[in-house]
Amino acid sequence: MQAAVHLCEVGPRDGLQAVSRTMPTADKTAWLKALHAAGLRHMEVASFVPARLLPQMADAAEVVAHALTLPGLKVQALAPNLKGVQAAAAAGAQVVSVPLSASEAHANANLRKTIAQAVEEFRHIVAWRNEMAPALQLEAGISVAFGCSMQGAVPEDDVIRLAHTLAQAGADVVGVADTTGMANPAQVRRMYRSLFAELGNADDEGRPGKTGGAHVHNTRGLGLANCLAAYDVGVRSFDASMAGLGGCPYAPGASGNVVTEDLVFMFEAMGLHTGINLDRLMAARAPLAAGLPGEPLYGMTPEAGVPKGFMPTTAMQGPST
């Protein structure tokens, strides 16, 4: 059965880098294996940044190498600059996501660059990729696209203009992220309609464009509603994080990314095939918990269990390994 929606598990990157302790490499690889066994075929597994800044990601190359042993897995990493992209490519990452910001305040805080400087860096990355690693897929990820904790509201026009610039600069895919959980469903629909009009939809099979999947945080509880809104207007790829790991330093105590388990439950309950087996997905929380003892794991569906009589579209799959 063809998947109706595609999920990218970003917990190993977005989640683990938000947790202060460092998950041992062996636990990371056990977790990736369990996620893969549940049916996930796209994961952002590591961030290529200096280990002194993010010690949680010091084993990025090793984790990518392990991820590459999992059959059929699209292995994605994050890298904020050319040096990081080169390291990710050297490690074997098939997709590298490069973060930029829709607000100057966030660009400065997160990247120590102006937006213009970040775009310039992205052009260097594309030039290097074109010459040295033509098979490498480059995704430009626009952070705080739906609002910024420092700047406040972010005009949609700013996002669309930046997305257009990055697509023209050579990004294969341009994604927008609700980094701080400020998006609402009406805004999500407007944003994706505008992006699709400008860049097309990467998931449009007939005429693929460049707009990437949705990346939303659940900071104010709207994560699933925003994913539904995105789905309604044609988004078919979604980032999510097991147990809602992740988060935003500007919203203390708030949970992070939209919870993979809840998102899979929502889509499967709607009859939309995800290719992800919910029982095995729940089982993949165990290696995560083992690697981060005492870390709170979020998720409403794991807590309540699937409803009696629940008929997922992905129940009938044979065993996946």
Place this chain on the structure above:
Amino acid sequence: MQAAVHLCEVGPRDGLQAVSRTMPTADKTAWLKALHAAGLRHMEVASFVPARLLPQMADAAEVVAHALTLPGLKVQALAPNLKGVQAAAAAGAQVVSVPLSASEAHANANLRKTIAQAVEEFRHIVAWRNEMAPALQLEAGISVAFGCSMQGAVPEDDVIRLAHTLAQAGADVVGVADTTGMANPAQVRRMYRSLFAELGNADDEGRPGKTGGAHVHNTRGLGLANCLAAYDVGVRSFDASMAGLGGCPYAPGASGNVVTEDLVFMFEAMGLHTGINLDRLMAARAPLAAGLPGEPLYGMTPEAGVPKGFMPTTAMQGPST
């Protein structure tokens, strides 16, 4: 400004009856006053059931009497049978919601009746109302309409048939409830489209029908997504519970009703006027907490705070008292 969506706060009934301790009457009335000051103009404030079954609701008549002093408040109570409806009417409730079940298993567990017996009881209630209390509005509330913890899936046809029967029997409004948090957005849209086709929409100003607002639980985290789905197809009234109080005995640990604070934030962020001031709504958590010390209060927006630069439609209102 005309409200684009109408919220009914059900925490004082659905929430407090799910909490094992009893909130003192003075704390209940202080809480109702704070909710009213935030702009809520419709509340289900009590349940008229024998005090030996629900000691939390022993002061129902007193709470209704207080609620009637709050200007412009539509005062609703719940009552499972004729005796309860009579008591609610005597206390002055303007609307009484009568619960029925879409599954025999739940009807038996919750009401100790078959569905047919519950419908028969409802006919007696209507007959009494018509003769003795013609101004009393009667809402029939169909529990477990989206799935039952005991029966499992509930066929939509069963719900529509029961809704039709109850409307014919004389219900002013027929509401469907996702009592156990099993609904998904696709199902919600199908259900309301069918109900509107059969009964019309009570919130349709041009041609008001009998389908009531949405009552969903957040057991699996889909509460807001399901409300969004309902809104999309024309639902304009929503039950919600401050701090997510409520819950379902068949999903231990899971939170209860959709959280009023999060729902108001979602709608206001979408530019839909609720008439509810978020700051004052947040402030109404204090009297709730005071009346139920130590009880966990849920809600993502209260935890994270409203985003910087947030412009609610209901900010401009003058002081309400």
